[in-house]
Amino acid sequence: MKAIRQLLRVAGEEGPAIRRAILWRLAENLCLVLPMAMIFAALLPVLDPARQRLPEWLSGPLAPLWIGLLLLVAYLGQGFCANRAADLGYGAGYRLTARLRARLVDHLARLPVGYLRGRDTGDVTAVLMQDVTAIEIMPGLLLPRFVAAATLPLLGIAAAFAVEPMAGLVLSGALALALLILAACQRMLRGASERRSAAMAKLNGRLLEFVRGIQVVRAFNLATGRLREMDAALAAARDSGRDITMRFVVPASAAPVALALGTGLLLALVSERLVAGSLSAAGALLLLLVAVRLFAPLAEAVDFSAMVRQMEVAIDRVDAILAVPLMAAPNDASLPPDATIRFEDVVFGYGATPVLRGVSFTAEAGAVTAIVGATGAGKTTIARLLAREWDPEAGRITIGGVDLRDLPAARIAELIGVVSQSIVHFSLSLRDNLRIGRPDATEAEMRDALRAARCEDLLARLPEGLDTVLQNAGAALSGGERQRLALARLFLKDSPIVVLDEATSSLDVENERLVQEALAELTRGRTVLVIAHRLWTVRGAAKIVVLEHGTLREQGSHEALRAGGGAYAQLWAALRQAPGWRRIDSDAPPLLLPGAAG
Incomplete structure (x- = not known):
């Protein structure tokens, strides 16, 4: 996905830590699947005793003990993997933003001073603080959701195809429709996110201007006029936030509806196949587990898509400053012969x-x-x-x-x-x-x-x-x-x-x-x-x-x-x-x- 590619591009030294965090998240998701697999395996003899033959250790008198141990290992493994991923992700996010701010400050210090004179101080401040903070939350907070959203549904669809190809097609169609809606949502959010960043930058500028000029404002009784300008900036920031919300709510609501529609079609298909005798009770249980559990991460990821879009805009704004060419920096440090x-x-x-x-x-x-x-x-x-x-x-x-x-x-x-x-x-x-x-x-x-x-x-x-x-x-x-x-x-x-x-x-x-x-x-x-x-x-x-x-x-x-x-x-x-x-x-x-x- 574009957001992860952008993140890894700007991550620099933190790239390996972020990649390891992604791998630990994948391991965490596999640990989440294992309890479902064990529950399914334990119920197989009950659901289909005539046809299912389990290994001795899962069907003998010690089977509950082995299943309990495996579940314990799965939950402990999930916790360990989640902890390692969080340490790597949050740590990488904090170090990334510290280095990124230092890089921006160093770059700004070597830019022509005229560039800074011609740019709104509030806008530069917004890039250094607000935009970099939007990048900071990606490795620790947002990355787990999107890794889960990318892996668990695929695992579920693969399992559905193995049990009943038509069920796999139904779930694939629902997933494709949800992703199309999410992509449309992201496109709609692009302009709104840019306007939000611009509005917040302007608000920062007005606040800085008001604080720096407070003596003049009070001396000339300009508070009302200055406050009107600040109120206008606050209103623009409020409206830009509302615009993001309104552009996001309808598509973001439609994606879970598409998933729910796919789940409903799957339930109808399972019922029809069960009645016709072409689907076993065990297969029906597996499909129901897939429909109910494995699409949940995707629905959760939809809720964070607006934050991801803002992160992409933030990276673009950071890139815009870093792309400003520096003045030529010759290596000859010799002193001129005189001060003429x-x-x-x-x-x-x-x-x-x-x-x-x-x-x-x-x-x-x-x-x-x-x-x-x-x-x-x-x-x-x-x-x-x-x-x-x-x-x-x-x-x-x-x-x-x-x-x-x-x-x-x-x-x-x-x-x-x-x-x-x-x-x-x-x-x-x-x-x-x-x-x-x-x-x-x-x-x-x-x-x-x-x-x-x-x-x-x-x-x-x-x-x-x-x-x-x-x-x-x-x-x-x-x-x-x-x-x-x-x-x-x-x-x-x-x-x-x-x-x-x-x-x-x-x-x-x-x-x-x-x-x-x-x-x-x-x-x-x-x-x-x-x-x-x-x-x-x-x-x-x-x-x-x-x-x-x-x-x-x-x-x-x-x-x-x-x-x-x-x-x-x-x-x-x-x-x-x-x-x-x-x-x-x-x-x-x-x-x-x-x-x-x-």
Whole structure:
């Protein structure tokens, strides 16, 4: 069956354990047949004493003892086989899902970051949790039902053919009709299961969005609107579940009806043959045992067919993520000769939307290069391309003359440190959060990094120092404290290239001063790429690159660009005309970078 083939395909190392579980299930089913055979054998002399001749050990005075021992062996064997199959099946299921989640996480970690930015977080979460869990239950819970459903009816039909060929045909027809109904049920469930997975993924996304944005929701009294969206997602999930149920109930009810119809025809046939004398009482008993007992597993398996279909859809969704090609991962891990950054005729777009059109510029090693322009000009895209979240559609990006596509991801991560408004910490100790920058850092190096990032006051306030766990990913810290801890991580990382993406735009005056002092120390002697909206923060940059609608309009120093009267001069003039410029912005210092004007 397709479900078992799919399961064995994704099982990997657990494939042998699952195959052994299937064999133990087959042995369990044979043990189930043995008591019926013994009961039948014991009744043969009573049903047909003139014609039946049993072995001495089944017909002599010790026959009850032997039959009892065989029944005991059969039941003990059944229990042993069931226990072994359960251990193998459930164990394989748990290990399979653990490995599968680890494989998915590893694959996601090596995918272009742009792929994840373009995909709903709730959908990815649903694949990792909900879909993988749907696969987990197959080896231990569902596999026994389907092994029994596949073996016992076949054994029964074989026995029926041996006793009365017409009875075998009747049971075969009933089985074929039930399987056809079940196959139709599975086809009908395919679309419903896909809609169910999509609805649950959307619900996960809305829940994550609501929890992450709870502060904004409360601050702007948006609870009603957000709850309406969540209610809609809940209703869609409910309706998708109802759709599965409605599509499943009628066909699933029809399959047992087909089996019951076959059993009824068999009873009529047995009665007719008994009256005509062409069927012995022993043969009639055997056929009745087959009809009553051996079709029961198939009827039970029908109840789980919806879960099997959901498992198949889950495997398809897992396969869809694993099929996304990874970025090229070259083996050459040598360092570029210097940290000069060059964009050479770079073209890039998000889908059909062009963002960068033939952009070329050089950020010299050890100097500050600023990227400015209106919103949507492509500034942040440049930073993301440099971090190789995507590859350019045309042109190339080099560090020290080496194409980014020729550098392993780990080497790019060593070369580039990013400081942005979006700071990510983890619910780990401060020590472990810092060591993300360099896992082998000593405690003295971590404390030096904290001092350089102006975090002495924060460290002094933490109850357990470096061992303090940042609960809820450091949500209790202020924005400035989170930013300075991120800078401490970069001090430890000690990368030759630093990208600043509006690193101080959302901080208060005191925190901005501390962060700027830390940045001045962090960026000293490094190649710095600054993505800025506030032009006064980059007045001292060695080079300013001006973008407009994805095209490089001009580049040069602050003074030269202002004197040139081009796009930068127009941006500067618009800034000086903005409300509050004279009162606040004219006195604001530039970003404290090497060579910046004070």
